[in-house]
Amino acid sequence: MTGYFLYAFIYLVAAVIAVPIAKRLGLGSVLGYLIAGLVIGPVFGLVGDETTTIQHFAEFGVVMMLFLVGLELEPRSLWAMKSKLLGLGGLQLGLTAALITAAAIALGQPFGVSLTIGLIFALSSTAIVLQTFQEKGLQQTEGGKSAFSVLLFQDIAVIPMLALIPLLAIPELASSAAEHGSSSESHNNLSLVEGLPPWGYGLVIISSVAFVTVGGHYLSRPLFKFVASSHLREIFTATALMLIIGIAALMGLVGLSPALGAFLAGVVLANSEFRHELEANIEPFKGLLLGLFFITVGAGINFGVLSDNAVLIAALTITVMLVKAMVLYVIAVVFKLRESNKWLFTLSLAQAGEFGFVLLSFASQNYVLPSNIISVLSLVVAISMFLTPGLFILFDKAIMPRYQGSKTQREQDTIDEQGSVVIAGIGRFGQIINRLLVANDVKTVVLDIRSEQIDLIRRVGTKAYFGDASKPDILHTAGAHDASLLVIAIDDKDTAAEMVKYAKHAYPNVKVLARAFDRGHGYRLRQLGADYVVSETYHSALEMGAEALRSLNIHPFHVERQKMAYKNIEDQQNDMLYKAWIDDASGERIDNNYLKLFIELESLIKNALKADLHDKHSKMRGWTPPPKGYAEKLEHDEIPDNE
Incomplete structure (x- = not known):
């Protein structure tokens, strides 16, 4: 027991020291975690064989992350993404897998081995990319949205990959394993589908997905209401963890990806009135486990294998990343991503992903890849992930300035007062509303995300703050919880809808007045709970x-x-x-x-x-x-x- 405490202490000390330093140097938290793992693992040898076991536990952070991603997507929104999912995601996965498979065949590998390698390297790191997008505020950019579509398609594609890989087994590996008595290792995992005929396996999978979908919709609400009535926050947290762990276990028992099951559950619960409580309770666990996962990736780099195959591993890593970047760039051009979005899409997805470790382990258990190839490919996956934060730094330092000139990102203002009305957006629409209120001695707090508009408004004597009103913490700091009115006068349809939905849930006593672009957008805002909606062109027309x-x-x-x-x-x-x-x-x-x-x-x-x-x-x-x-x-x- 003392040994586990010691290892936990080492991991936490490494994170506490490395991550703040990395953040201060502008490297990002992900690179900080990777460096921490590298230092305590290969460099100083403070941790050892337990790293692989801890990594399996830490992968649950990826499951939690996809659950939270699912919570942000309503089924209708997911359906609206179908063209990007199939277009961007399908092209990326198909082209990348085909090119890498062809390269492996050219190097003398059998078709089954080559195809498995192609599938493994076609995947990108959902954990690193989404975490970095969140830190840098890139989720709502066109490049960020397109990258998310590709990642989502990849996560879904893991299911058919897991079904395909056992069909590529190498008989010689299976017979060799049987001779050495190692075949029993693959039977240690519990499974509900082992030995079932194909039709039975399919039936179990369909039943499991149906249970998660229907149960999540009809059973979760009474459960959460019952738990919420206890007014014990820790029990609600326990319920949220129980839900995710249970779904992950169910998906694992039927041979599916636990991460995909968690994502599906998140989508089902996206319209739940408990959505924001779930996010608040799961977020700390997700962040800690993801950090632990990144540390284990750094700690798991085997310097012995790396030194013996340094040239091969370096060449493979560079080749894989260049091939993926080339495919992504072509797709970005085809789908008309422009300026910095094209490069964000290309660079953010050029690495291999954490599901690569899952597929490598699965390929080993099913005698598809020899152990010497697996050890090399594991290092290629890990090193490519390790290099990803550097690609984001390249994007920030070298590419973004080309499209932004000398303009630097402005820090959000400190909001030092509150009023009875919070106005989000001080363009031509919000100005008129603010004038009428101020002229009648109504105290307002005005927010806008456009720094040049804020500066212009201040020059004529109107007090306003530079800040993103769509962020819950900014809205709370502006005093939305104590305000009488929230006026949403911003010029982004989706953001306005999200603000209405959040405000009516978080501040049910605050009256929400919202600007709509047209009749359909107005109906959507009304459906989400806006108390008064007016189309911006109606009265002027x-x-x-x-x-x-x-x-x-x-x-x-x-x-x-x-x-x-x-x-x-x-x-x-x-x-x-x-x-x-x-x-x-x-x-x-x-x-x-x-x-x-x-x-x-x-x-x-x-x-x-x-x-x-x-x-x-x-x-x-x-x-x-x-x-x-x-x-x-x-x-x-x-x-x-x-x-």
């Missing part, structure tokens, strides 16, 4: 139409009546259209019923606008034509904006 009528010498009173009639019909029919939009399960939200109602709305508006002036006169009794020159008095200079 209505006002422009009214001005067009006035310019044609139509009487102002008649113009105002037309505007009122249009708004009345729009308001009356809006709920019907929204219900039709909600009822459509196709994902496009435009079915025949919706189109029929929309055509009906067009007809009603047309008839209303043609109605006789006296038919609606009573509704216009409170309106009088504006005095001459009134419009000119309202004109004022707007702060320019690039939205």
Whole structure:
């Protein structure tokens, strides 16, 4: 027992020293963990054979990470990614595996061995890439989203790879293992599918996936409600861990990837009201276990094998990374990724991945690869992962400046006050809202992610903070928990939707007013809980139409009546259209019923606008034509904006 405490202490000391230093030097936490493992393993020999065992335990951090990734994706969002998943992911995996397989055959390896090597090196490191994206805020870039699609496809592709590899077994290896009595080693793992016929194996897999999907949807909510009623945070944490460990164990028993099962469970729970609690409880365990995993990768580098095969391993590592980078660059060009996104996509996925270790172990157990090849390939996988943070440093230091000029990333402002209204976005839309509130002595806290817009607003005397309001910690610091209103006036559709969803869950007592781009986006925001939604073009287009009528010498009173009639019909029919939009399960939200109602709305508006002036006169009794020159008095200079 004392030995385990000592090893744990060594790993933690290495992490505590190396990671902060790496972060301070701009190297990133992943490289810090890898260096820590290298120092305590091959360099000083403080840890030894237990590294492989610890690495198997630490791989659970990858499982947790994919569970959290799944929580961020609703099934509809996953379906919307299908073109990128199949296009980017399928091309990358297919082309890379084909090229590396061909190269291995050219070097004299049998087809089965070559194909296995090609599949192993076609995978990239989900753990390193997503962790680095999160640290550097690259998840929402086009390059980051495309890289995530490829990683997701690779993780899903591990399943057919695990099914294919046993078919490539080398009879000589199997007979040799049987002669030496080592075949029993492969039977130590528990399995529910061992010995089953193919149809039985398929049935068990389908049943397991169905259980995770249906059970996650219908059974998890009553369970979490029951646990939440205890008001004990540690029990909720235990429940979250129980859920992930149970799913991982089930997937392992049926021969599937535990990480994929956890990802599927996360997607199923993405719409759960307990989503944010799950994230908060799992995140610390995920970070610690991923760090431990990276340390074991560094500690597992075998300097003996490395020194004996230094030239071969270096050549293989460079070749694999160059081949993957070449394929990724071509795909980036084909899919029209531009500027820095093209290079981010190329460099971030050029390494081998942690699932490579899983496939190597699986190939060994099924007599597909000889042990001498496995030892070399393990080092190639580990070293390529070790070099990945360097590729991100290359991207940051050499590539990004070419597209950003001399502009440096600005630190977010310290928010030193709170108000009754938080406004996210101070472009042309948010400016008007803020002016009206401030003019009526309402205290506002204004946030915007565009530094140049913040500087411009400050020059005219408006106080605003540079900060990303879509980040929960920034929103909390701005006082959203104590505010009466949250106004979302940003110009990004998806981010606005995520903010509405988060705000209504985290701050149920805060009224959320949201800017929509069009009718469909407005319905989406309304579905997510926004209390009031207005399309940014609705009132301006209505006002422009009214001005067009006035310019044609139509009487102002008649113009105002037309505007009122249009708004009345729009308001009356809006709920019907929204219900039709909600009822459509196709994902496009435009079915025949919706189109029929929309055509009906067009007809009603047309008839209303043609109605006789006296038919609606009573509704216009409170309106009088504006005095001459009134419009000119309202004109004022707007702060320019690039939205």
